[in-house]
Amino acid sequence: MELCHGLIISHAPGLTAMWSALDAAQARNLSGALDTVRLELEAARPDVIVAFVNDHFSNFFLGNMPAICIGVAESYEMRAPGNPALLRTPMRRIPGDGELSLRIVESLMRENFDPAYAGELQLVADVGAPLYYLMPELPPHLTIVPIFINCVAPPLPTMRRCYDLGVAVRKALEQFAGDRRVAIMGTGGISHWVGLAREGEINSAFDQRVIALVAEGRFAEMMDWDDRAIEDEAGNGAYELRNWLATFGAVGPCRPRPLAYVAVPEWLTGMAVIPLDLAPAAVPA
């Protein structure tokens, strides 16, 4: 495996549908960051994207809610959810790598993780919205391995467990990804209250604190954060920081480079774009 890119990016349906909610400075900031990452991803030429994401009741319900679920499909729809006006993106289909996904599942089982796997999954705002800008044209050889972490229906896997999951996924990739170039991305966060009385609030101070922690390489401090405290301070949407921790686990040593932060109440969330510059040893010559 050749790790070629690492990225953390917030997701929101508004990202592709409601730019009128941004003021000019916010739009410049976010748009510039998306363009930068798009060019970096082009240059990185990934063969596989491993995406740590979470469902929002598009795929899973409380009737059968996996803590961790790995997509093993040959392809995935990146679709608009129920309300087509919400995302305003064209329907796209992205190939999966079912074989690699199954190898990852097997490897995780050996590492004492017990993930569910799914032969059909829809990728919605979690992947579809960021990739709409980051990969307007999907390279023909590109595949995706989506790894869903339950961030919406407590009880949730612990923050630390999600970091460990990322480490175990990295180990599996090193064993089974062959000579493929792998980009690892985690989406979600930062502060937002979804469906709760405080919906539409954003705690920018919390968001800036998270970004500073990440930039200083101190993300591990988040592993001990308590969910009740997270929800009080940053809303139930901040549970999605699990995807960030899994990403850090999988990427390994890196220099996070916060490119943009915008707080957009209409999108319900504080949006961050943070490429993870790879440690020199991991950067191909």
Place this chain on the structure above:
Amino acid sequence: MRGYRLSKVFFELKTLEQIGELVADPAVARARYGLTDEEIVLLQARDRTQLLAAGVNPYLIRLVYRDQTTFNVERVAP
């Protein structure tokens, strides 16, 4: 599981209109989802705060009330 039946109604029907049609006939609501009389009253009242308190998952509240949010998503930035 607290709020399970209500959450299932939200997950499957997805709009207030569909939910309203379901609980317009309590006998149908009871037969299809096993809803209690208290749950049917809650769904008829459409009060999202009470539904949340009854255990409906907040993401499902958001899904169903998306078009009824109190802020204007079309607001143009200053």
